[in-house]
Amino acid sequence: xxxxDSIKELKEENDAVIVAHNYQIGEIQDIAxxxxxxxxxxxxVAELDVTNVIFCGVEFMVESAVILNPHKNIIHPELKAGCPxxxxxxxxxxxxxxxxxxxxxxxxxxxxxxETKAESDICCTSSNxxxxxxxxxxxxxxxxxxxxxGNYITRFVKDKEVDIWDGFCGTHDKxxxxxxxxxxxxxPDAEIVVHPECKPEVVDMADHTESTAGILRRAxxxxxxxxxxxxxxxxxxxxxxEVSDKEYHFPGxxxxxxxxxxxxxxxxxxxxxxxxxxTVDEEIARRARKPLERMVQIGRGSE
Ligand code: 13P
Ligand code: SF4
Numbered sequence: 024x025x026x027x028d029s030i031k032e033l034k035e036e037n038d039a040v041i042v043a044h045n046y047q048i049g050e051i052q053d054i055a056x057x058x059x060x061x062x063x064x065x066x067x068v069a070e071l072d073v074t075n076v077i078f079c080g081v082e083f084m085v086e087s088a089v090i091l092n093p094h095k096n097i098i099h100p101e102l103k104a105g106c107p108x109x110x111x112x113x114x115x116x117x118x119x120x121x122x123x124x125x126x127x128x129x130x131x132x133x134x135x136x137x138e139t140k141a142e143s144d145i146c147c148t149s150s151n152x153x154x155x156x157x158x159x160x161x162x163x164x165x166x167x168x169x170x171x172x173g174n175y176i177t178r179f180v181k182d183k184e185v186d187i188w189d190g191f192c193g194t195h196d197k198x199x200x201x202x203x204x205x206x207x208x209x210x211p212d213a214e215i216v217v218h219p220e221c222k223p224e225v226v227d228m229a230d231h232t233e234s235t236a237g238i239l240r241r242a243x244x245x246x247x248x249x250x251x252x253x254x255x256x257x258x259x260x261x262x263x264x265e266v267s268d269k270e271y272h273f274p275g276x277x278x279x280x281x282x283x284x285x286x287x288x289x290x291x292x293x294x295x296x297x298x299x300x301x302t303v304d305e306e307i308a309r310r311a312r313k314p315l316e317r318m319v320q321i322g323r324g325s326e
Contacts, residue, residue, distance in 0.1 A: 026287050030054055033294035039075035039098075041290065042067060045235040046282040047079045049260040051290065055079065058261060060236035061087075061133050062148040062323060068092055069319070077293050078301075079285045081106045085301045086137050087146075090308045091315055099301040100289040104281045111168045111190035112139045120165060127186065128161040131314065132169050134192070137303045139167060140311035146318040149219050150234035153179045154324045171196065175219040175226060194279045195220035198253050202274035203228050210249040210272060216241045217253030225253055225274075236323075242266040255279045 024032070031054070034041065042064055043055035052058050057067050061084055068076055068088040075096045078085045083106050085099040112135055121129065121142065131143040132152070140146055147155035149172060156164055156176050164183050166173040168190030177185050198221050206213065207228075216238050217229040226232050231241050235258055242250060242262050249270045252258060256273045263271065293299070303311070 026291060027054060030287065030291050030294060033291070034077075037075050037294060037297060038073055039077055039294060039297075040071050040073050041077045041079065043079035044081070044084060044282065045239070045261055046255040046257045046279050047285060048257060048283055050287050051079050051285055052257075052260055052264075054287070054290070060148065060150060060234045062150045062234065063236050064088070065091060065133070065148075065315070066319060068095070068097070071095075075297055077290060079290065080104075081279075081281050082301070083109045083134050083136070086303055087133055087140075087315055089301055089303050090137060090140070090311050091319070093308065096297065097301055098293045098297060099299060100286075100293040101284040102299050102301065104284040106134050106192075106281060108168055108190050108192045109135050109139075112136065112188060114138045114142065117142050117167065124163070124165070124186075126161060127163040127165050128159045129165050129167065130156055130159065131167045132172060133315075133318070135168060137307050137311045140314055141307045143167075143311075143314045144317075145321075146314045147321075148234060148318070150236060151318065151321055151324045152176050152219065155318060155321055156180050156183065156185065158321055159183070169220055171222055171226075172219045174223050175232060192220040194255055194277045195253070196222060198222070198225050198275045198277055200224045200228060203251060203253065206251045206272045206274055210251065210270075212247060213249035213251045213272065214241065214245045214247040215251045215253070221253045229253065238262070239265065242269060242271075245269070255282065257282065 041055045042057045089097045129143040165186045167188040173187030215229045216231045
């Protein structure tokens, strides 16, 4: 039996659902029951009426699902698939900041460790960051950890002072204006859509700045034949699959190595053993649940 048939059979037998992020390798996206952005995956797992969920994504996404769904068995096929940006917040540094600024609300991007979320007032994803910061009643906000997304928020939120942590995503931050310009020179009519984790100079060049789900939405809506997409290059798999009559060009061809650590073999093994199950310290999970639930309640920016 082929690897894919074995995965399908075991999935049925174990009453399991496979969910995958938009940056997962194409084969994983193709066998998944649901593919989405961080916000979509967090919502989807909560809605699923199954016990076993195979989550193909990086640690912070899986951790969030575990925290929001304490009674589900959330299996991460590769526990070593982390997000370097999530490691850029040291909990002691954050506690010190909070002590110094007791009236500042802490808004954390979901791309953080559970410990960071436990110290936060509310979480956000790239799809609702502006809406979340606008929803906070404090006049001062600390945004952790992505300085690029933090800067993007300040383009819209003018009535609050926003302190921004010094973190970044190495995959997006390395996309340069020159990388974009090179493609603009080749495809002058192309629509440019970038992820808000890109540098401000790259965001300045874009027609739209969107989460990965928003990038897909733009592909459906756009009447252009070419699109310049400022995000992880595996996004091209989903774009090509769903909107096949366009050409997609990725400035700098950025790759997130952690997203590539999950393979079909590892998914099969997870289904055979129903592990490894990702666990979160109970007390940390209890404190991190509230900011995550607030984020889900707020909904997407466009909702
Ligand atoms: P999205 O929530 O837009 O899918 O982004 C997740 C991510 O890790 C981007 O680097
Ligand atoms: Fe983290 Fe960047 Fe990879 Fe997203 S693309 S998971 S932010 S390292």
